[in-house]
Structure formats: C-alpha cells, structure tokens
Amino acid sequence: MNAESSVRGEVHELSYAESIRDAMDIALGSDERVVLMGEDIGVYGGAFQVTGSLVHKYGEDRVMDTPISELGGAGVAVGAALTGLRPIFEFQFSDFSTLAMEQIVNQAAKLRYMLGGAVSVPLVMRLPSGSGTGAAAQHSQSLEAWYGHVPGLKVAQPSTPRDAKGLLLAALEDPDPVLIFEHKLLYKMKGPVPSGYYTTPIGKAAVRREGTDLTIAANSIMALKAEEAAKTLADEGIDAEVIDLRTVRPIDRETVLASVRKTGRLLCVYEGVKTLGVGAEVSAMVAESDAFDFLDGPIVRLGGAECPIPYNPKLEEAVVPQVPAIIRAARDLANGAI
Amino acid sequence: MPVEVIFPKVDMDMERGRIATWHVKPGERVSKSDPLFDIETDKAAMEVESPAEGFLHHVLAKEGSEVAIGVAVAWIYAEGEDVGDVPEGRPTPADAPPGREPDRDETQWQRPAQATSPLDAGNRRATPAARALAAQRGIDLKNIGGSGPRGRVQAKDVIANLQAPEPPLDTRSLPGWRPERGDLAVVRSGSGAHAPILMFHGLAADGPSLEALDPLLPQDREVLKMELPSHGRSPRRRVAGFADLARQVRVRFDDLALDNVHIVGHSLGGALALALADTRPRQVRSVTLISPAGLGPEFGGQILRGIIRAGSAASLGPWLRQLTSDPATITEDYVRAAMAARGDAAMRAAQADMACTLFPDDTQGFDVSGTLNRLDCPARIIWGRDDKVVPWRHALRAPGKVALHLLEGVGHLPHVERLEEVASILSDNVCRSSRSRAAN
Structure with missing residues (x-):
C-alpha cells in the first residue's frame, strides 16, 4: 500500500520538530529495542531541540549522548543495529556525517550484502541539513545526493510535519539503513499531524x-x-x-x-x-x-x-x-x- | 590509363544524387561528349557526358542507385587497353554506401553540418511531443511553423496545424482512386518536315487547353501535347515528387524518339519543360515557358485547390476567374467546357493528391531555377504581371540570356488572355532557333 497507513485518532497542529519527537516518543514507548543516540541529545535536548526532554522520560539508557566523534557514534549505532537494537542516530548537522561515511557507506550500506543476507542493519539516521540559518559553508549543505548514490541506503526528505513523523516510523520498520534529511528551516513550521502510530511509505512521492x-x-x-x-x-x-x-x-x-x-x-x-x-x-x-x-x-x-x-x-x-x-x-x- | 567517370556536383548544395539511366552499356564504345548517364537530385535532373572516347567498363553504380558526389562510377578504357581490376585511387560507390554517414567520433557530439536553417529536411527543431504528435497524425514537421525559441515546433503548433481552417488540400470530399496502367497520352496535330513543337500543360489543365495556339503556330511542323499523369487522357498515376513526375515525362519523351524538338510549357508544365531540357539538351532546340512553376516558393494554392475540388460549374467558375487578370475573360461557356473536361471525380482526387505532393502548404516544393543557367538553347519566358498563382517576379531569377516577356493586364493564362501575342512570341522563338541551327 502506498497510502499512509493506520492513521487513527485526532489531528493536532505540531511543529516539524515536535512531530519528529512525537514519532520517537511513540517508538521508544512501544518498542524497547528503540534507542536514540547522538551528540547533545540528552539533557541539552539536541542541537535543534528535537529530542527535547525525551531523556527524562526514557532515561539515559534509551536516550544516549555520544562523544564528539561522529565516526565513533555512528559505528556504535551500526553495531547496535546489527545486534538487535533499533537505533535512531542524530547528527548535529548533516555536514558532519562526512566524518562517519565509513560507517554509513562502507558498513551500514554493505553489511547485508557482504554477509550474504545473513544480517541487516535496521538503522535510522537523522541529518539536519540545508541552508538559510546563517550557519555558513560547513553547516548548511544538502548532501542527500551523496547518500542517494549508494545502493543499500534509503534516503528520505520529509517536507511536512506529517511526513516527518510518518517517514521516521516507516524508517524504523525498515530492515535496512534509512537516512532522513530534515531541513533545518522546517523545524519550527507547524502543520497537521495525526496522533498515534502511522507510517508514510518510503519511495512514494x-x-x-x-x-x-x-x-x-x-x-x-x-x-x-x-x-x-x-x-x-x-x-x-x-x-x-x-x-x-x-x-x-x-x-x-x-x-x-x-x-x-x-x-x-x-x-x-x-x-x-x-x-x-x-x-x-x-x-x-x-x-x-x-x-x-x-x-x-x-x-x-x-x-x-x-x-x-x-x-x-x-x-x-x-x-x-x-x-x-x-x-x-x-x-x-x-x-x-x- | 583508363579515364575515371566521376559523379559530378550539379547543384550548389548537392551531396548525393541518383543515377536515373545509363545510356551506354558496359563494354560499349562511347565517344567523348556522348551522353553517358542521367542523374537526378532533389532539385534537378541532367545528362552527364562522357569524359573520353573509348569503352565503358567497371560500371559500379546501377540505375536507380544513390551515389555521393565525387566518386568514380565507371572507367573508360582506350581501344586495346587491358581491362583489369577496378583501378584504385578514387572512392567508389562501395566506399560510401547510400544512407550511411561517414564515421565520426562518437564521443564528440556534433551539430549536423547542414543544420543551417530550421527548414532543412530532417533537422527541424521540434519538441519530442511535437514529433510524436506529428508522426501520429502523419504530418510533416517541415510544413509547420514553430512558435518556440529558434523556431522550435511545439505540440501546440502541430495541433494548430491539425485544426487549420484550410488543410493543404482537402480531399475529404473527393473519392478514392486507383492508379492505372498505360503510357502518358500525347495528342498530335499538324504535320511537316521541321522540328516539332512539344507542349506541356499545367496542373488541373489538359492538352486541349493549349489547342487554341495551334492554328497560330508555324504550319510547317507537327505539334504534340503530352498530358501529365492523372490529367486529360493520361492514366491516373501516383507521383512521388517532382523528380518522379519529371522522370515519367522523360520516359514518355524517350519513347517518342524526337531528335529535334521545341518545347513549350505552361505553369507546372513549364517546370517540366525545363527539367526535360536539362536532361535531353541534344534534342531540345528551344524552350518557351509560360508562367512557369519551379522558380520560387510562392504559389497561389488556394486557387488551384478551388479548381481541383470544384464538382460543378458553379463552384469552378469563381476560381477560374481568379486565373485571369480580367474575370470577364472567363465566360460561362469556358467554365462549362472546363467542367465537362473535369467531370471525372477520381481524376480530380488524383490531381488533388499530386498537388499535395508537389505544392505542400501552398509552397512550390521543388526548384528548377538552376536549370535556367545550364540551358544552351534559346529560351523565353512569358508572364502576366497580374499572375495570382505564380508571381512573375520569379522570372527575375533567370540569367540574362533568357528573354522575358512581361504582359500588362494579364494573369496566369497568357495563352488565353493574349492568345495572338503569346503565339507570336512562341513562333518567333521556334523560327529563330531553327535558323540558328543548321540541324533544322
């Protein structure tokens, strides 16, 4: 089915960031395998305040601050996904994902293939991207085409609060790595978001x-x-x-x-x-x-x-x-x- | 050393042409300047003379084959000279097979060399949607004006063409027709020892339309009128284009075996007369063209459409009166007689198809003006200044040696509107040309 699945309950006006947080909240609450990882996503609430106070609700075992090492953090996330967890890894800026490209491109995208289908990497990565925030050349790029070039990865770019939630939940259902590029200028944009669990199909415009x-x-x-x-x-x-x-x-x-x-x-x-x-x-x-x-x-x-x-x-x-x-x-x- | 027979360039923009007829068979003797073969291009047909005396060998291009200019198509060997393998050195037709572009570096995109004008065949700038639509509807993109940048044809241009109030030639009201067998009709009158006069009528006319001239022409010779395919008593035939029509005329002309002839042509017949003079220069003594076609693009197609479509005197009359400067010249009797000759609806349909082919979108789709420069016999052009079908200014493309007779207050039918004057000019051309050559 290409349509949004299982939309139930009421529709609320949420911002894009709130909608993503809502999706993570639902996932954390309903699936104990789900963990959040990233720099400053705990007490600080994330570079763009997307994770917010989730650490207080789910604790530091489920919402983990990682050291300032994208390669290290991404490597842990890939390993966690390989061994049964459903990590959602946040980069502070998509630009910094270049530091983790070995883990994303050579490991996450390739492991299912290299191991003859014996494993998969059910990893979700969130990458704040795009210009317009005055963050200059190293914090404003749109690198989706780089990762879109790699077989083994899926790359989503929600443009509405509704899709941001639906695509994130769909990514969590996916057995393979999904990169979600979130445009930084959209975080505060509000729009209708159904409450409860639903997914927006990956691969459908x-x-x-x-x-x-x-x-x-x-x-x-x-x-x-x-x-x-x-x-x-x-x-x-x-x-x-x-x-x-x-x-x-x-x-x-x-x-x-x-x-x-x-x-x-x-x-x-x-x-x-x-x-x-x-x-x-x-x-x-x-x-x-x-x-x-x-x-x-x-x-x-x-x-x-x-x-x-x-x-x-x-x-x-x-x-x-x-x-x-x-x-x-x-x-x-x-x-x-x- | 054998002498190469080179396929020559006869037109400025010519790249290849077709060998229509070989006049000499392999092994036969040929004298220098004897006609060797006829060539046809998109625009003209002409005769090629033998470059040397001797025996023709290694004929590499068959009749009907397309040949690139500059290649050797045969060799002429002197008497007693050994005929071995095909001499090397010059490209032959086999080196450049027809339809094959020379190899080029596929890594380099190249602009087609000839794409200088958007109207060049095949290189028409058009969007994929326009191309698909035109192909689907059987429309030639060449005939459509493009409204996009640099003349690019867009889908809407093709659609506009589909909905044009007047299609190039509306044949919907006409019945279908089948091609017939048989030779083109030739009407003969008069007799005498001198070189005969051969006349060609125009589109939607017939041999008898030129009969009024007969009694006013020199009475010492025969007058022949060849009727075009699908006209008069000639069989209905398909015509693939002007070159094909000229070939059909030439084949019938060769049958007639006329050694010396004065040719006369009106309108489309004028263009055919020029084409014939180009390919049979030895037989043609003089050329007289009356309002000839083939010298420029403009063409009053609406009038011809009206004439071809008309199924009654009531619808034919108004269009016939457009042909003359003074409408009163065309009497009711004239209209009734013309309609009687056009009673066969299948013939009209065949003529409509021919007109569509030769005059797409009211444009003269062929150009024989280059022929005028090659004429080596006396030539005259008679034209009415009020011609609404073919503008007289096309005559200005003729070189100085061609005499131009411009008639005031005359339309497209000088031989109807000024019968005596036209007969007098024609007779003068015939008699002077006869005096200038001992052959007659």
Whole structure:
C-alpha cells in the first residue's frame, strides 16, 4: 500500500520538530529495542531541540549522548543495529556525517550484502541539513545526493510535519539503513499531524498540487517553495503540478513520469548543488523513459549554485532557488519561451 | 590509363544524387561528349557526358542507385587497353554506401553540418511531443511553423496545424482512386518536315487547353501535347515528387524518339519543360515557358485547390476567374467546357493528391531555377504581371540570356488572355532557333 497507513485518532497542529519527537516518543514507548543516540541529545535536548526532554522520560539508557566523534557514534549505532537494537542516530548537522561515511557507506550500506543476507542493519539516521540559518559553508549543505548514490541506503526528505513523523516510523520498520534529511528551516513550521502510530511509505512521492501545464518536481523545502510559486502561477493562468519527491532513494519514478506524460514539461527544483544533484537524476529518468515523447519543451533544473553556502544572508539566499526564480522558470517553460 | 567517370556536383548544395539511366552499356564504345548517364537530385535532373572516347567498363553504380558526389562510377578504357581490376585511387560507390554517414567520433557530439536553417529536411527543431504528435497524425514537421525559441515546433503548433481552417488540400470530399496502367497520352496535330513543337500543360489543365495556339503556330511542323499523369487522357498515376513526375515525362519523351524538338510549357508544365531540357539538351532546340512553376516558393494554392475540388460549374467558375487578370475573360461557356473536361471525380482526387505532393502548404516544393543557367538553347519566358498563382517576379531569377516577356493586364493564362501575342512570341522563338541551327 502506498497510502499512509493506520492513521487513527485526532489531528493536532505540531511543529516539524515536535512531530519528529512525537514519532520517537511513540517508538521508544512501544518498542524497547528503540534507542536514540547522538551528540547533545540528552539533557541539552539536541542541537535543534528535537529530542527535547525525551531523556527524562526514557532515561539515559534509551536516550544516549555520544562523544564528539561522529565516526565513533555512528559505528556504535551500526553495531547496535546489527545486534538487535533499533537505533535512531542524530547528527548535529548533516555536514558532519562526512566524518562517519565509513560507517554509513562502507558498513551500514554493505553489511547485508557482504554477509550474504545473513544480517541487516535496521538503522535510522537523522541529518539536519540545508541552508538559510546563517550557519555558513560547513553547516548548511544538502548532501542527500551523496547518500542517494549508494545502493543499500534509503534516503528520505520529509517536507511536512506529517511526513516527518510518518517517514521516521516507516524508517524504523525498515530492515535496512534509512537516512532522513530534515531541513533545518522546517523545524519550527507547524502543520497537521495525526496522533498515534502511522507510517508514510518510503519511495512514494506526494502530488502536492495537481496541474496540467507543467510538472515541478522538488525535494524537501523546495517542494514548499514550489507550492508557493504555483499559487502565483495559478493567478497568471499557469496550472503547475507540484510533486514532493519525499524520498530520493528509492525515487518514485512512476509518479514523476505519469505527471510529465500529463503536462509535457518538467522543472526540477532542489537545494543541493545543481551539478550531479537530485534534479539531474529526475531529468535523466524522464529523458530515458517513454515520457520523453511527451516533453514539449526542454527539461529545466533549478539547483544550488556551484559554490559553498555563503555566510552573508543575502548571498546565502541568492545561491539556492527561491520562489521568484521558480515562478520565472515555470512561466518561461509553460509559455514555451525557453 | 583508363579515364575515371566521376559523379559530378550539379547543384550548389548537392551531396548525393541518383543515377536515373545509363545510356551506354558496359563494354560499349562511347565517344567523348556522348551522353553517358542521367542523374537526378532533389532539385534537378541532367545528362552527364562522357569524359573520353573509348569503352565503358567497371560500371559500379546501377540505375536507380544513390551515389555521393565525387566518386568514380565507371572507367573508360582506350581501344586495346587491358581491362583489369577496378583501378584504385578514387572512392567508389562501395566506399560510401547510400544512407550511411561517414564515421565520426562518437564521443564528440556534433551539430549536423547542414543544420543551417530550421527548414532543412530532417533537422527541424521540434519538441519530442511535437514529433510524436506529428508522426501520429502523419504530418510533416517541415510544413509547420514553430512558435518556440529558434523556431522550435511545439505540440501546440502541430495541433494548430491539425485544426487549420484550410488543410493543404482537402480531399475529404473527393473519392478514392486507383492508379492505372498505360503510357502518358500525347495528342498530335499538324504535320511537316521541321522540328516539332512539344507542349506541356499545367496542373488541373489538359492538352486541349493549349489547342487554341495551334492554328497560330508555324504550319510547317507537327505539334504534340503530352498530358501529365492523372490529367486529360493520361492514366491516373501516383507521383512521388517532382523528380518522379519529371522522370515519367522523360520516359514518355524517350519513347517518342524526337531528335529535334521545341518545347513549350505552361505553369507546372513549364517546370517540366525545363527539367526535360536539362536532361535531353541534344534534342531540345528551344524552350518557351509560360508562367512557369519551379522558380520560387510562392504559389497561389488556394486557387488551384478551388479548381481541383470544384464538382460543378458553379463552384469552378469563381476560381477560374481568379486565373485571369480580367474575370470577364472567363465566360460561362469556358467554365462549362472546363467542367465537362473535369467531370471525372477520381481524376480530380488524383490531381488533388499530386498537388499535395508537389505544392505542400501552398509552397512550390521543388526548384528548377538552376536549370535556367545550364540551358544552351534559346529560351523565353512569358508572364502576366497580374499572375495570382505564380508571381512573375520569379522570372527575375533567370540569367540574362533568357528573354522575358512581361504582359500588362494579364494573369496566369497568357495563352488565353493574349492568345495572338503569346503565339507570336512562341513562333518567333521556334523560327529563330531553327535558323540558328543548321540541324533544322
């Protein structure tokens, strides 16, 4: 089933961070194998206050502060997953996951394969990512394409509080490592979140807005910017379909292709650096498929600029796609001007 | 050393052509400047002369085969010279098989060399959706204007074309037709010892449409009128394009075995007269073109569409009156007689198909203007200044040696609107050309 499963109970307005905490609370409360690991996630509550006071509820055996060593912490998490626990490992910034790449790419992603299927690594990693917080070049990157390139990993990017909870619970059900990239600018964003347990399928995109004139395929916060752009475009008579990819590995090929077959035009919007990014994969996916014959204009990508994220807030804003740029590109594409 | 017979370049933009006919068989003797073979390109057909005297050997390109320019297609050996293997040194047709592009570095994307104009065949800039839609509907993208950047055809352009109020030639109201066997009809009149006159009528006309000229022409010779496929008494035939039509005419012309002939053509017949003069220069004494087609792209297709479609005198009359400068020239009797000759609906359908092929989207899809420069016999062009079908300004592409007679207050039918004047110019061209050559 591709739909959200087992949604019960009432719907509350929660922030993205609260929603993730709610998911971890449910998991910790219902499955004793679940443990949280990460730097400063205990008493401090996490670099972005996502774990909050969970340590007081579940104790330091379940909510563990790890030393300032991403490689060490990730190695412990991989080992714990291998030996029967369901760890949720938090990086302070996704940028720091580069320190743990050996454990993620060479161990977590490979062990099931290397051991002939005898084991799996049911590990969930949470990676706060993205720009817009003034945290500069080493704390603002969008590295989802790096990990999306590795068979054996799954990579999700929730853009709403509802999906943040559903994807985290789905990741915990998954027998293999799942990396969840959480956009830092979304943590305080509120939205409706069902109470209780439910999952959002990994590998299934969401059509946020149906339209006929062009398809905007976006990930993470860019899906929200694309929705906002679509409202302005609608006033101009341009009916954009907005697809929130939600997962970049596995990527939901069918939803994108079906949309392009309908609209004939594709705009990819993503915050990661444009070259070799998620939008490159989406573009190629369409170009290689039967949907190619439905294209009535070039495929257009809006991605991050080919540079580190600057500290200067104006420059920081300028190097990633913003709503006005999405509107311009969509308008030109829909009008056949490019 | 045997002499190479090289496949020549006869048009500026020509890259390959087709050998239509070999006039000499392998092993046969040939004199220098004898006609050796006919070639056809997209735009023209012409005769190639033998480069040397001797015996023809190693004919590497068969009739009908496509050949790249510059390759050796045969060799001519002097009398007594040993005929061994095919001499080496020059590329032959086998080195560049038809339809195969020269190898290129596949790692380097290259812009097609000829993609200079969006209208170049095959290189039309179009979106995948437009291509798919056009293929599905059997529409040629070449005929569609692109509204996208740099003329790119988009799906909406194809759709607009589908919904165009006037399709290139609406054949829906016309019945189907079947091709017939038989030779093209030739109507003969008069007699005499001098070189005969051979006339070609235009699209949707027939041999008798030129009959009024007969009594006013020199009475010392025969006058022949060849009727085009699907016209007059000629069999209904499919025509693949202008080159194919010219070939059908040439085949019938060769049957007639006319050594010396003065050729006359009106409109489409004018273009065919030029094509024939290019391939049979030895037989042709003079060329007289009346409002000829094939010298430029513009074409008053709407008028021809109306004529071809008309199934009654009431619908034919208004269109025929567009042909002349003064509508009153076309009387009710003329219209009734024309309709009587066009009573066969299957013939009209066949003509509609031919018009579609030759004049896609009201455009002259062929160009024989290069032929004018190669003519080595006297040539005259007669044109009405009020021609609404083929604009007289196309005549300005003719070189200086071709005489131009522009008639004031005349439309597309000078031979109807100014019968005596046209007959006089034509007779003059025939008689002067005869005097200039001892052969007649």
